[in-house]
Amino acid sequence: MPLPELSVSGLPDSSLIESDFSDQSMVLEIETPLSAAQAPTWDFWKVFGSTFVTIFLAELGDKTQVATLLMSAQSQNPWVVFAGAASALVATSLVGVLVGRWLSTRLSLKTLERATGMLLLVISALLVWDVARM
Amino acid sequence: MDWHLLGLSFITVFLAELGDKSQLAAIALSGANAKFPRAVFLGTIAALILASFLGVIVGEGTAQILPAQYAKAIAAAGFAIMAVRLLWFSAEESESIE
Numbered sequence: 001m002p003l004p005e006l007s008v009s010g011l012p013d014s015s016l017i018e019s020d021f022s023d024q025s026m027v028l029e030i031e032t033p034l035s036a037a038q039a040p041t042w043d044f045w046k047v048f049g050s051t052f053v054t055i056f057l058a059e060l061g062d063k064t065q066v067a068t069l070l071m072s073a074q075s076q077n078p079w080v081v082f083a084g085a086a087s088a089l090v091a092t093s094l095v096g097v098l099v100g101r102w103l104s105t106r107l108s109l110k111t112l113e114r115a116t117g118m119l120l121l122v123i124s125a126l127l128v129w130d131v132a133r134m
Numbered sequence: 135m136d137w138h139l140l141g142l143s144f145i146t147v148f149l150a151e152l153g154d155k156s157q158l159a160a161i162a163l164s165g166a167n168a169k170f171p172r173a174v175f176l177g178t179i180a181a182l183i184l185a186s187f188l189g190v191i192v193g194e195g196t197a198q199i200l201p202a203q204y205a206k207a208i209a210a211a212g213f214a215i216m217a218v219r220l221l222w223f224s225a226e227e228s229e230s231i232e
Contacts, residue, residue, distance in 0.1 A: 047170040050212070051163050051177030058209035059156055059185040060202055068147070068189040080136045082190045084143030089182040092151040096160025097175040103161070104168040113220045116165035120217035123159050127210035134203050 058127055147186075156182060159213070166220055 068085045072078035104112055151157055156178070164174040 044170050044173045047163075047167045047173035048177040048180075050216070051167075051174050052181045054181075054209050054212040054216075055156055055159055055178055056181035056185055057205040057212070058159065059182060060188075060200065060205040062155075062185070062202075068143075068186045072190050077136050077139055078190050080139045081143045082186065084140045085147040085186045086183045088144045088147035089151060089156075089186065090179050091148055092154075092157050093160050093175060093178040093182060095152075096157040097164045097171050097178070100161040100164030100174070101168070101171045104165050112165055112168070116162045117217045117220035119158060119162040120166070120213045120220065123155055123162065124210045124213040124217060126155055127206045127213065131203050131206050131210070 058123075062130075163216075166216065 068081060072081045100116075103115075107115065160174065160178045163178070164171045167174055
């Protein structure tokens with residue numbers, strides 16, 4: 001029966017470890033290449049940005065914020081109120097996006113564009129109504 | 135952790151927001167940008183969470199930075215522009231394709 005062979009080949013070579021420090025300036029010169037896949041990413045951020053700005057401005061000072069403010073003023077734990085409010089908003093947004101996505105698979109492109117265009121006009125009118133009442 | 139308060143605030147805000155403008159906007163925007171439902175979802179929750187975060191942090195102080203009237207008027211214009219773009223320009227393009 002052969003005995004297991006002991007070897008020292010697994011040990012790192014001390015000369016290789018030391019050489020790593022002298023090469024650090026080389027690493028900084030490597031540039032990340034601009035890929036062709038940036039066009040869809042740009043569209044993604046355009047949709048994200050327009051959604052973010054319009055909804056943020058529409059909701060600033062709205063009733064959710066007022067309710068959040070009142071609850072955090074009454075309670076000792078404003079962060080618990082914030083956590084509850086934030087998770088509720090995530091839930092309602094998720095339901096909204098899922099409904100929108102479901103509709104987009106059901107309706108033809110023309111019908112969908114007409115329906116979403118009308119809905120956006122309704123939202124715009126609701127906001128104008130809010131401004132008029134202030 | 136105050137679970138009672140957490141549940142109370144969740145239910146209050148959930149019921150208040152159900153069928154509200156922001157949810158209608160989420161439906162409309164994900165219909166209008168059907169290719170990027172994730173971008174609409176992330177944009178919506180980021181906006182809503184930041185708005186309520188400011189509600190907790192500064193309270194009525196947001197009115198001093200940007201009055202809600204002006205903010206809502208800008209948002210109304212933004213939604214109207216998106217609506218006009220969808221109803222006029224996209225309809226013409228899709229008709230020419232068909």
